[in-house]
Amino acid sequence: MKLFGAFVIPFVIVFIMCFGICKGTKIFDCFLEGAKGGLVTVKNILPSIVGLLVAVGMLKASGGLDIIVKLLSPIGKLTGIPEEIMPLAVLNPISGGGALSMYEMILEEYGPDSFQGRAASVMMGATETTFYAIAVYFGSVGIKKTRHTVFSALMADFVSFVASAWTVKLFFGS
Amino acid sequence: MMNYIWGGMMIFSFISAIFTGNMQPLSDAVMNSALDAINLIIRLTGMMCLWSGIMRIAEKSGLTVYISRCLGFLFSRLYKNVDKNSKTAEAMSMNITANLLGLGNAATPLGLEAMRRMQEENGDKTRATDDMIVFVVMNSSAMRLIPTTVAALRTQAGSASPMEIMPATWVSTGLSLLAGIFAAKTISAIMSQKSSGIIKLKRGVKV
DSSP, X not given: OHHHXXXXXXXXXXXXXXXXXXXXXXXXXXXXXXXXXXXXXXXXXXXXXXXXXXXXXXXXXXXXXXXXXXXXXXXXXXXXXXXXXXXXXXXXXXOHHHHHHHHHHHHHHHOTTSHHHHHHHHHHHHBOOHHHHHHHHXXXXXXXXXXXXXXXXXXXXXXXXXXXXXXXXXXXXX | OHHHHHHHHHHHHHHHHHHHTOHHHHHHHHHHHHHHHHHHHHHHHHHHHHHHHHHHHHXXXXXHHHHHXXXXXXXXXXXXXXXXXXXXXXXXXXXXXHHHXXXXXXXXXXXXXXXXXXHHTOSXXXXXXXXXXXXXXXXXXXXXXXXXXXXXXXXHTTOSOGGGGHHHHHHHHHHHHHHHHHHHHHHHHHHHHHHHHHHHHHXXXXX
16 A cells, blocks of 8 residues: 555656657647646735635634634534544644644544544545635635635535544444 | 635634733744745645646646546536536546545646636636536545545554555545535525526516
């Protein structure tokens, strides 16, 4: 499995290169053209990323995040998400880096093969940083009215949080 | 919606800091986070350029056409206004493929390319279309088959079996994707019904 993981990226790149050469594509010219486009994309998403990271940084530093976790912990009890990983569930949609370090802390504290460790692992594997994705995707094309995207995406997150606790119970017993 | 959430996050932080006495950390966080954003962008820039370039090769050589044909069955069901033979569908299928392979860094530039193409056909440039919402919701939940980062961290933490969580992850991801798409589509349907209802009502008044 580890070996497979190392294979994916080089294989994908080499495969695309070979395909291009076989079809007679000028691969380096195409690459440069595309890479230039990538640069424009980065420029377009920069403002959204600055805005989002500052707001998330403020929320963490002020202790506001801890307050939100406390406020939401009854929901955790109702839905079967273990109390110890509720902070991860709250952090997950807003901050990718924050969620990752929280996840490492949980692994260290409870062990990767405990109920908490497994549920946290499934939660991490089954979600992306929702607000980051929304900010970057809509920010890149200048869309301001995101309509019901946030609601739908949070709905998906909520289901994956609850499901990660329940699937671990189902697959591993405890 | 993002306006309220973004503003709310900052106002809530300020009020929390008053009560928790964390005003100095909050003030530092403002400065540091802006710097963090630039660090993140610098790390992203290389990846964005690399994968956008590789994507262009895949596109020019016709590889994307094959892949979008394989995923064509998805488009007619999920997206109302995306022709499965269009360039938009090609970028979308490349994005989905990259997501499934766990190439998060590649998925983002491909997804943004798809967004750009959807935006070209969007009548109101400031308003998200129904298809865009479904697409962003899909990208905001995980579509990867192999959770490589999680497996690596579990190995590091001394797990007896780092990959054992995979089936549970698939079920959770699948359920969450379904929930997200269902929510997006249902609300879109209700909204369009309402607005067409209003138009009918207005017409009725005129007649």
